[in-house]
Amino acid sequence: MVDAGLDALIVSHRPNVQYLSGFAGSAGALLVTRDASRLVVDFRYVTAAREMLEGRPGGSTTVERADRSEDETIVLLLKSEGRQRIGIEAAWMPVLRFNRLSAALAGEARTPLHAGTPVPVLVPTERIVERVRAVKDPAEIAVLREAAERLSRVAVEALPQIVEPGRTEAEVAAALDAAVREAGFNRPAFDTIVASGPNSALPHARAGGRRLAPGDPVVLDFGGVYDGYCVDLTRTVQLPPTTGEFRRLFAAVAEAHAAALAAVRAGALTTDIDHAARQTLERYGLAAAFGHGTGHGLGLELHEEPRISKSDPARPAEAVSVGMVFTVEPGVYLPGTAGVRIEDDVLVVENGCDVLTKVPIALW
């Protein structure tokens, strides 16, 4: 906020609100000034918010009740305190809310200004909270480590029981979701993907009515939310009998996955980690079959910073730091035929990475 010359920052993106305040409700905005953090919530959330924040060790956020809307309360506070440069989260605040807040802050200032009348201004900002969130603190790492171990046990213990010919993808997904809950997760982190046969070539297939058959490749991509934090794992198997073509794809992706893991260390560029996977697949003639990025950050959100992907003008390369946690998940997809994806979750350490998920690359 000091760097951006801001007197205040309106934090409206929920995971950012939760990260800064500890409040996990589905409404509320945080008004952060240089000396205070206030959660503005309406009637429905005031009691829950006070209980949640008052019980938080080291918490310093106070609760402001919005008698009308959150934004009216925010505008009243900003005006009464004479705040001039007010940051908003440009990646998350909708145009409508921005325009309404701007108009409310301008208020009578919309009539011709006298010289020297200060007009509050909304300043679009990017990634102020996200950059802090990308580096996990020890308590967050402990939660993510525990979550990854629990998810790994689901993969090792439950998957071999669940993935059987004759079951539909949806049945497999439901059994997998139940195993995720039994493992202590609050809920699956996303709609579980069970993509069998030709469906395995759809990177974002869902689980449908197709029945698993002998010889099918099956992509199993599932995750869980544990104490608010998301972990995410993918393994691909082939139901017997195996084929040479599947083994070729599998070997290529496994090698790309290992190459990307080997490229992770403090200071490595996100694009270099991605390139390590991509280059390996190129050697197999499979570069064009890998159409997504190599990974994404994990935390309060399933997809957060850093993004491990090709260089892009909108998303320049950046160096990863100790404490970042992200997925490494190369894949290849041959439309109509087969797909393979292998995904683990890693923590960046000084000279490499700590693979938080502990699952054999080849499940069986």
Place this chain on the structure above:
Amino acid sequence: MVDAGLDALIVSHRPNVQYLSGFAGSAGALLVTRDASRLVVDFRYVTAAREMLEGRPGGSTTVERADRSEDETIVLLLKSEGRQRIGIEAAWMPVLRFNRLSAALAGEARTPLHAGTPVPVLVPTERIVERVRAVKDPAEIAVLREAAERLSRVAVEALPQIVEPGRTEAEVAAALDAAVREAGFNRPAFDTIVASGPNSALPHARAGGRRLAPGDPVVLDFGGVYDGYCVDLTRTVQLPPTTGEFRRLFAAVAEAHAAALAAVRAGALTTDIDHAARQTLERYGLAAAFGHGTGHGLGLELHEEPRISKSDPARPAEAVSVGMVFTVEPGVYLPGTAGVRIEDDVLVVENGCDVLTKVPIALW
């Protein structure tokens, strides 16, 4: 679009994309012009999108593959076709995306303009698709009716088995979620609320570690997603022994709920339906204990139009129409003591409403 003088509309809100195109993926934007609808998706979704849209009866959306980003493809299409007034969904598009699209559309036009050089302009629009979505067509009504009946069976058959003293709120919620899935839902529509004892006075409590005890009021608020559509139901019970104070609250809310249902008919104002509930609670001296709106629309989203609430400058009253589906859910909350909420889902018909959920007001 004709009314707003638009040459094109960028539909980016996912439920709106799904409603218009049938595509339910987690990325993609729809570029709607007066004669065409094109879904712009990246590599990962192209195959799935083509399969989904080509198999859709009556569908007219074609798929455009975004080789770089969705927005670059959208800008290229808009520029090559000379579109001038391009609507965006102001309630959903973030400031950052708006600013980037604006800059990309202006392109070299940011240098001094020659007279007559047309500059494409992004026009913030509100509720263009949402107003259409608020009125359900017969196929949607059939899905919502089926979903409400399935959710009702969960309430009638499973709840009495599940809600027992000694269990924690979280255990009750997990059992309820399992029953919702067994009833054929894709997933719960939101984090199930099981709020017992003093927690019942928190309108947005979640299910926690508190154990249900004799004499507890218990608010049970749960929902399911069925074939993409959301239904939502709340009942409040008191574990024996019952108390006079609970019966008083329960009677007040049940009467408010009945009064609101009686106020629903084609042409009724949303504010009048809300007022019917609020006025009843006022007679019980409980108006101040009812801090939320009376209901919300149901459809592809859990909370959509219409909003059944008090009049508000930001959300003026509007008449409800035949085919709208929404919740009716008055509640009272006495902090530290007890809360009661009763919620059903209704379909507006000409002279009244059809209550889609079929569950006794008093579960036992």
